[in-house]
Structures are given as C-alpha cells and as structure tokens.
Amino acid sequence: MNDYYRLAESVKYTRNKRRVILEGKDESLTLIGMGRSAFVFKVPSDNKALKVFFPEFKAIAQEEAEIYRMLKGIPQFPELHESGDNYLVIDYIEGLTLFDCLTQGIPIDPEKIQEVDRVLMLAKKRGLNPSDIHLRNILFTSKGEIKMIDVARFRQTKDCLQWRDLKRAFHWFYFKPFCPKKIPAHVLNMIAAVYKKRLIPSPH
Ligand SMILES: Nc1ncnc2c1ncn2[C@@H]1O[C@H](COP(=O)(O)OP(=O)(O)O)[C@@H](O)[C@H]1O
Ligand SMILES: [Mg+2]
Secondary structure (H helix, E strand, C coil): CCHHHHHHHCCEEEECCCCEEEEECCCCCEEEEECCCEEEEEECCCCEEEEEECHHHCCHHHHHHHHHHHCCCCCCCCCEEEECCCEEEEECCCEEEHHHHHHHCCCCCHHHHHHHHHHHHHHHHCCCCCCCCCCCCEEEECCCCEEECCCCCCCCCCCCCHHHHHHHHHHHHHCCCCCCCCCCHHHHHHHHHHHHCCCCCCCC
C-alpha cells in the first residue's frame, strides 16, 4: 500500500441534498479545488496534486489517467505520476484559473487564447476530442505559461462546443474596449448557468 493510496483513503465526505461536503482528510493535504466529480488537494511535501473522485465518479479516474498518458510530453498538461481506483496524482500547478483571472481583473491577452487553441490542436493530433474546456479547467502560471487540466472527457465522441463559444465570448466582448476586465464571480456563474440550460441560442 503506497502513500498516495493512503492519502486518498483518508478523504471522507458527507452529502446534503445539493452538495458534497469534505468531512475529513489527512492533515498534510491542503484542499485546492472542488469540481463536479472530485476534490483536489495539494500534497505539499512533493508539490503534486491529488485528485480524489466522489464514489459515483470513481470510474473516471482510470479514464482520465489513460488520457493523461496519451497527452504525455505536451508541456501544457500536467504529468501523471500515479493513478488508483479513485484517485490521480498529477503535477501541482501554481497558478490561477481563467475564472480567477477574470474575477480578479488580471488581463488576458488574445495570444493566450490562441495558445489554448494550439494546445487543443496537439491533443486532437493524438486522436483525442478535447471537451469540457471551460474557465476553471485552464490555468495561468506566474511565469505566463498556460496549463490545462481535467481531461476526463477528451475521448467522448460527441462534439463539445464550449471552447468555441468561450472563444467567441472573448472576441465579441472581452477583448472589446467597452468590456470591463474585471467581472464579478456571480455574473460569470450566472452566464455559465444560463449557457448550461441552453438558453443562449448557439448559431451553428
Ligand atoms: N494540478 C492542479 N494544480 C492546481 N490546481 C488544480 C489542479 N488540478 C485541479 N486543480 C483545481 O481544482 C479544481 C477542480 O479540479 P478538476 O480536475 O477540474 O475537477 P473536476 O473534474 O471535478 O471538475 C480546478 O478547477 C482547479 O482550481
Ligand atoms: Mg473541472
């Protein structure tokens, strides 16, 4: 039994109707994020991130691990160090998500958006179909690099239009001089909720 296995086992949840609540964890772990399917912790002793999936999303751990293996060598994706039944160990990324940049008013240049495009092309060349590309799955480091995480849906066959639509939002609004460069979190969350319900018509 290795250390990451033990650390992943230490993570305990409870749920109320709408949310998963973290109940317990090894004291060495620092919570750094929570998505739809997992809690993510920093393992400070070795600068890695431990992603522990909620029980109903456990099967995703192996799928995401395989995809990280397929992306190996593309520097904008974290390297996979280990995977288990319900967890992944990847490089910890010191940075801010695109969501954080927008809410904190940190400016995003068009070159960064082009770079995301180039990275997604590289993933496509490896036979993948990048999906679920949104503001919380793209990070910017203090050195100005971009990093992309949460690749579990990169093998889905259905086309995902999220990145195309996000790019349009950048070009049609964000890069325009009239658009404020600091956008409150509740406004972004509201736009995301409306988008998810498909209330914003998508011109094909
Ligand atoms: N390797 C990492 N380094 C730093 N932060 C991370 C890392 N992986 C995930 N996070 C943080 O945790 C959040 C949730 O992780 P993610 O992999 O997107 O989970 P989910 O599949 O549940 O959406 C991310 O939005 C990000 O803020
Ligand atoms: Mg995510």
